[in-house]
Amino acid sequence: MSVVDAAASVFCREGYAGANIDLIAAEAGVSRQTVYNHHGDKEKLFVAVVRDLTERCNAGIFATIASFPDQPTDLEADLIAFAVRMNRNCICNRDGRFLRKLIQAEGERYPELFAEWRQQGPSRTWSALAARFARLAFAGHLSIGDPDVAARQFLALVNAELQITFMLGGMPTEEEVLRSATNGVRTFLGAFAGKKSPAGKQAALVHA
Amino acid sequence: MSVVDAAASVFCREGYAGANIDLIAAEAGVSRQTVYNHHGDKEKLFVAVVRDLTERCNAGIFATIASFPDQPTDLEADLIAFAVRMNRNCICNRDGRFLRKLIQAEGERYPELFAEWRQQGPSRTWSALAARFARLAFAGHLSIGDPDVAARQFLALVNAELQITFMLGGMPTEEEVLRSATNGVRTFLGAFAGKKSPAGKQAALVHA
DNA sequence: ACAAATTTAGACAGGCTTGTCCAATTCGTC
DNA sequence: GACGAATTGGACAAGCCTGTCTAAATTTGT
Numbered sequence: 001m002s003v004v005d006a007a008a009s010v011f012c013r014e015g016y017a018g019a020n021i022d023l024i025a026a027e028a029g030v031s032r033q034t035v036y037n038h039h040g041d042k043e044k045l046f047v048a049v050v051r052d053l054t055e056r057c058n059a060g061i062f063a064t065i066a067s068f069p070d071q072p073t074d075l076e077a078d079l080i081a082f083a084v085r086m087n088r089n090c091i092c093n094r095d096g097r098f099l100r101k102l103i104q105a106e107g108e109r110y111p112e113l114f115a116e117w118r119q120q121g122p123s124r125t126w127s128a129l130a131a132r133f134a135r136l137a138f139a140g141h142l143s144i145g146d147p148d149v150a151a152r153q154f155l156a157l158v159n160a161e162l163q164i165t166f167m168l169g170g171m172p173t174e175e176e177v178l179r180s181a182t183n184g185v186r187t188f189l190g191a192f193a194g195k196k197s198p199a200g201k202q203a204a205l206v207h208a
Numbered sequence: 209m210s211v212v213d214a215a216a217s218v219f220c221r222e223g224y225a226g227a228n229i230d231l232i233a234a235e236a237g238v239s240r241q242t243v244y245n246h247h248g249d250k251e252k253l254f255v256a257v258v259r260d261l262t263e264r265c266n267a268g269i270f271a272t273i274a275s276f277p278d279q280p281t282d283l284e285a286d287l288i289a290f291a292v293r294m295n296r297n298c299i300c301n302r303d304g305r306f307l308r309k310l311i312q313a314e315g316e317r318y319p320e321l322f323a324e325w326r327q328q329g330p331s332r333t334w335s336a337l338a339a340r341f342a343r344l345a346f347a348g349h350l351s352i353g354d355p356d357v358a359a360r361q362f363l364a365l366v367n368a369e370l371q372i373t374f375m376l377g378g379m380p381t382e383e384e385v386l387r388s389a390t391n392g393v394r395t396f397l398g399a400f401a402g403k404k405s406p407a408g409k410q411a412a413l414v415h416a
Numbered sequence: 417a418c419a420a421a422t423t424t425a426g427a428c429a430g431g432c433t434t435g436t437c438c439a440a441t442t443c444g445t446c
Numbered sequence: 447g448a449c450g451a452a453t454t455g456g457a458c459a460a461g462c463c464t465g466t467c468t469a470a471a472t473t474t475g476t
Contacts, residue, residue, distance in 0.1 A: 013316070014225065015223040015224065015225050015226065015313060016223065016226070017222065017223050017225040017226030018223065018224070018225030018226070020432090020433070020434095021433080021434070021435085022433080022434095030453080030454090031453065031454045031455065032434095032435090032454095032455090033436090033437095033453070033454065033455080034452085034453060034454080036434095036435065036436085037452080037453080041434080041435070042433095042434075042435090100375070101312065101313075103375055103376065104309065104312045104313070104375055104376075104377070105223060105309075105312070105313045107375065107376040107377060108221070108376065108377050114376065118372065118376075122372055146391075149368075149369070149391050149395075152368045152369055152371075153365055153368045153391070153392070153395050155368075156364040156365060156367065156368035156371070157361055157364060157365065157368075159364065160357075160360045160361045160363075160364035160365075161357070161360055163360075163364070164326065164330055167308070167311055167312055167315065168311065168312075168315040168316065168322065168326075169312070169315060169316050183354075183357050183361070184361070187357075187361050187396075187399045187400075188395075188399070190398065190399030190400070191395045191396070191398030191399040192395075192398070228462090228463070228464095229463080229464070229465085230463080230464095238423080238424085239423065239424045239425070240424095240425090240464095240465090241423070241424065241425085241466090241467095242422085242423060242424080244464095244465065244466085245422080245423080249464080249465070250463095250464075250465090
């Protein structure tokens with residue numbers, strides 16, 4: 001395990017103040033001196049950990065959003081599968097859980113570091129997701145007022161049943177993820193199911 | 209400020225390991241020795257803080273649930289007002305934010321302490337809320353499949369727009385709380401709005 | 417006003433952690 | 447095999463924190 005990975009693990013488990021450089025070195029399988037040679041001091045190491053996690057998490061999120069069902073065959077099934085992918089690959093995995101915990105625990109102590117995360121992560125995630133939902137609405141599959149609100153509510157709904165598990169740092173089972181996603185998507189579609197006259201059809205008519 | 213209140217503040221701000229008894233004493237306006245006289249040691253003080261917060265938060269939650277609109281005049285407006293009360297009095301207030309942060313940061317280190325919170329807090333909260341929604345459904349105001357799922361999704365929806373603020377330990381403005389509640393309740397009703405033939409009417413007919 | 421209980425300030429030991437220094441060892445590469 | 451670079455283990459100082467102790471000051475109850 002690399003030094004940064006070991007540090008992520010220890011910072012998450014023990015908190016910044018409680019994290020011990022000796023323990024990080026031991027967990028990484030290197031000597032303490034090597035940690036200092038590579039990363040300078042504890043604070044620089046922490047920053048490196050956060051940047052590393054932010055980068056990997058964002059990459060995973062945007063890779064997953066790229067698999068959004070733009071042309072769904074079975075909208076419910078496709079959205080459920082997308083929500084499960086999102087949870088499995090971005091939110092429940094090691095990086096996601098670690099980053100969330102670090103943000104919650106140390107976010108107030110490093111405002112500039114996490115402001116950067118906030119702008120490059122959630123803001124862009126929501127925009128990208130909102131654009132996909134807007135497209136579904138435009139094609140008549142959904143009836144949405146504000147796509148940004150819909151995107152945030154989609155994420156909130158498909159995670160609704162996992163919040164306690166997340167709070168305690170746990171990892172939900174595959175079955176829990178599927179159930180939460182299924183219930184969430186059904187409610188989402190109950191609220192936003194498409195109307196009979198999609199915008200696409202209307203536009204086609206105007207052009208005809 | 210009491211010792212326990214000051215300790216809650218410092219534990220939240222600095223984490224368990226980073227919390228300094230001298231700082232707690234100073235913030236409480238007493239000497240360090242008094243802290244030790246009253247609470248024994250750091251760990252006992254931490255347990256006292258968590259128990260205190262858990263108790264007060266639960267009391268606030270159940271007091272707020274008691275104000276649930278069982279016989280709504282304007283269902284949307286009544287649910288929005290309820291959601292705002294819930295957020296203001298239980299989730300965004302000092303105790304709620306502190307307890308959440310302590311659970312997230314130290315939950316894994318004190319499993320038995322937070323298992324107790326979990327059983328007396330979220331479990332009972334969801335049951336109580338589910339019962340209220342079931343009653344609304346029975347009276348024909350809502351059309352709900354599983355009341356427990358509906359209760360969790362209701363809370364998830366009305367907080368959907370506040371999650372980032374909560375993550376960073378911030379306090380949303382009154383306007384943000386209202387907007388999130390309004391958007392959440394509208395989506396909730398979009399998915400669960402009552403049917404024309406309420407169970408109550410059917411029951412009345414059976415009895416007639 | 418007086419006596420008991422509590423609180424206070426400060427000193428103090430013990431332990432732990434960070435970050436540095438250094439000599440010895442190992443590793444990568446030619 | 448040889449040479450330079452990186453790694454290692456350990457010692458080390460300095461600082462911080464916990465928890466205890468003590469004697470003085472303050473508050474409380476009567």
